[in-house]
Amino acid sequence: MELRQLAHFLAVVDAGSLTVAASRAGLTQQALSKSLSRLEAELGGKLFERSARGMAPSRLGEAIAEHARQVVADAGRLRHAASAELGLQRGRLVVGLSPIAAASRLGNRVIRFAEHYPRVRIDVESGIDKDFVAALHRGEIDVAISSQTAEQSDSVLLEQLAVEKWGVAGCKDNPLLSRAANIGDLAKARWILGRNTALLDDQVGETFASAGLAPPQPGIMTTSVLFTLHALGCSPYVAILPQSLCEDMPGLQWRDLGGGAWTTPIYLMRRKRSLIDDLMRALLRELGSNA
Structure with missing residues (x-):
């Protein structure tokens, strides 16, 4: 049994797909499949159940997965x-x-x-x-x-x-944000929204509902923090961002319009x-x- 075989096995467990796992591991699907076959032959049983939706660990695969993770992690520390x-x-x-x-x-x-x-x-x-x-x-x-x-x-x-506090950020010269006393004053704002703020959805939704507004709708949707910061600095868009990300940005203003309720640990x-x-x-x- 080789350490790389365990790493290949875990790559498929995490990806749920031979194709995705091979891409992440930098291998061809054929090479990854051969590695799994050798490990299965040595252990004496099938490690995966294959279906149209992908690959899921068999009972044997589930039984050894945690042990394999420990071995791979310990080997990294040993190196x-x-x-x-x-x-x-x-x-x-x-x-x-x-x-x-x-x-x-x-x-x-x-x-x-x-x-x-x-x-x-x-x-x-x-x-x-x-x-x-x-x-x-x-x-x-x-x-x-x-x-x-x-x-x-x-x-x-x-x-x-x-605990990180979130608020509304925009260009330092954005007049709509500068004059806003509460979230209701941003009813006409155009928003850049991220896909990685799921923890705030309920808190943000409650704040907007209290102001009689629907949750903000994206004019731009992105997962890029750098793009968001660039766009805010050169456009009238606003975005919900963490305070620590914006407080040292000279071209931006950040306002706590959530009444201190928008926080994430x-x-x-x-x-x-x-x-x-x-x-x-x-x-x-x-x-x-x-x-």
């Missing part, structure tokens, strides 16, 4: 430790940061940690919590900081580190039973974790 011991690198941590976390004081703490440990290599990966859960399972990241939009995974620990995410060495412990302290 990092060996590299450091051999002098190939003084230490390395891979941190996942969502766009909100990256722009917040938590992102600044990661920078401060890097300044305190200049001989440590810090790899920062972008994404959202769904990406980070899969990456934690595969041992590709050590820890992540993100809001929580997906269902909680039994294999991932969550610890709340902060920011979590530290790490894998259960993962090894916490001295370097990881130092990072957790810097982030304000109680771990």
Whole structure:
């Protein structure tokens, strides 16, 4: 049994599709299928049930999946430790940061940690919590900081580190936003809406309903934070954005028109039973974790 076979098996479990898993792993479907077949032959049973909708783990696949995740994650940590011991690198941590976390004081703490440990290599990966859960399972990241939009995974620990306040952002010279005393004053606004703010839907909907308005409808829908910031700076559009993302942007104004009700918690995410060495412990302290 080879470690890469376990990694290939987990790639298909996470993707639910041989085609998608092969693309993510950088393999041909034929090569990935052969790897799975060898693992099945060694274990003595089928790992997946195949259907028109994709591939789902069999009973055997479900039974070994968590063990495989632990082996793959531990192997990643082992490689990092060996590299450091051999002098190939003084230490390395891979941190996942969502766009909100990256722009917040938590992102600044990661920078401060890097300044305190200049001989440590810090790899920062972008994404959202769904990406980070899969990456934690595969041992590709050590820890992540993100809001929580997906269902909680039994294999991932969550610890709340902060609460992010959201409001309405627009160009500094946007007259409609400048004069707005409440959300009702934005009835004629044109909106840029993101797809990654599901946690705020109920809170935003209640605020608009209280003002006798329907929820905002998108003139532009995007998942790109950079595009949103650029568009706000050069157009009359407005958007619902976190305060920490906008407070240092000189060309933008940010208004709390939700009455303080638009908030999302920011979590530290790490894998259960993962090894916490001295370097990881130092990072957790810097982030304000109680771990």
